[in-house]
Amino acid sequence: MAEYEIDGITLHVPGQILNDRIAGKLASGGYEAHEARAVQMRVKPGQRVLELGAGLGYVSSVAARAAGPEQVVSVEANPALLPVIKRNLKTNGFHKLRLMHGAIIGGTDETGDLGFDPKKAFWAGRIADETSDAADVVSVPALPLPALLAEFKSQVIIMDVEGAERFLFDDPWPDHVLTVIMELHPKQYPDAVIKQIVDCMSASGLTYDTGPSRGRILCFRRVRGT
Numbered sequence: 415m416a417e418y419e420i421d422g423i424t425l426h427v428p429g430q431i432l433n434d435r436i437a438g439k440l441a442s443g444g445y446e447a448h449e450a451r452a453v454q455m456r457v458k459p460g461q462r463v464l465e466l467g468a469g470l471g472y473v474s475s476v477a478a479r480a481a482g483p484e485q486v487v488s489v490e491a492n493p494a495l496l497p498v499i500k501r502n503l504k505t506n507g508f509h510k511l512r513l514m515h516g517a518i519i520g521g522t523d524e525t526g527d528l529g530f531d532p533k534k535a536f537w538a539g540r541i542a543d544e545t546s547d548a549a550d551v552v553s554v555p556a557l558p559l560p561a562l563l564a565e566f567k568s569q570v571i572i573m574d575v576e577g578a579e580r581f582l583f584d585d586p587w588p589d590h591v592l593t594v595i596m597e598l599h600p601k602q603y604p605d606a607v608i609k610q611i612v613d614c615m616s617a618s619g620l621t622y623d624t625g626p627s628r629g630r631i632l633c634f635r636r637v638r639g640t
Contacts (some may be wrong), residue, residue, distance in 0.1 A: 420445060423475045424505050430496065434637055449574065450476045451600045452595045452626035452633055457481050457570050461592075464568035465489065466518050466559075468576045469537060471499035477572060478508035487566050491517035491538045491554050500501035506534050516557035520581035527553040540602075563588055571595070577602035584615035594620060594634040 418431060418440040425440065441446040450473055456464060457480040468490040470473045477485045478523065483503075488511060491497060496515060503509050505627045517530050529542035529551040542551045559582050562568075573579060573596035580603045587594075598608060612622070615634045623633035 416440075419447075419448065420472060420570075421430070421476070423472055423479075425472055425502050426498070426505060427470060431494065431498070431517045436535065436537065445470075446473050446493065446574075446629040448628045449473050449572070450586045451628070451630055453477050453480060453572060454583065454633070455626045456593050456595065460568060461485060461569045463487070463572065464562060464566055466489075467573065468499050468513065468575065469495065471502035473572060473574075474499065474511060474513075475503065475508050475622055477570075478503070478506075478511050480489060481570070482509040483511040487514060487562075487568070489514045489516060489518060489557060489562070491515070491530045491541075493552060493554065494532060495536060502605055510567060512621045514540070514557070516555035518559050518562075518575055518578055518582065519556050521560050522558050522560070525558075526556055528556045530554045538576060541578055548622040560585075563591065569593065571639050573597065579611065580607045581613045586614065587618040587620070589619065590634045591618070591620070593623070596632050598632050599632045600630070 416427050450630045453464055453473060453476045456568045461481045463477045463481050465474055465477060465488040468488040474488040499513055503511055517528055526596040531542040531551050532539040540637045567590050569590060571591060577599040619637055620634040621637050623635040626633045
């Protein structure tokens, strides 16, 4: 079990889910740095936060520190990461954060399970597709995003779902969403998907947020009066 500290957050990471690149990012403090910076800039005390794709629980912890752990709901699809996230949240005093298991899907009332490909490098794990090795695929609960938004009335959405974002911007988002912080994965879809995301946010009354956006981290904020 390796231990790292990034900006006051302690992370315990099992050796079997590390590779040289992940270990290097953790050791240098570069792991999820742009996403964490955006969260620090935009998440305010008491805001309701929904995080999609918890990873190791680092950004979850940053959000919990900013908003309060009771205000944060984090979702992770990879079952192997759940005990890692729980340990890291407990280590940092954020055990009251609500952690859910499942893969985020788009606007549907369907429930049940779907296939998830955890990948050897955990940060590349994603919903299984035709390139996935069937021997590696695990079954996880499908969690429709509209249902989560309706249940938690989240004001801030943090999203790193390894390409699944292409399914989440078909319809306008609800008015209670004030801030969206998301990581794009442009190698996994055409540029038209990014246009669709931007157009959907605009139709939802949210505009490009220049301050926290950087690299593949794309942020939106609600326009005053909308």
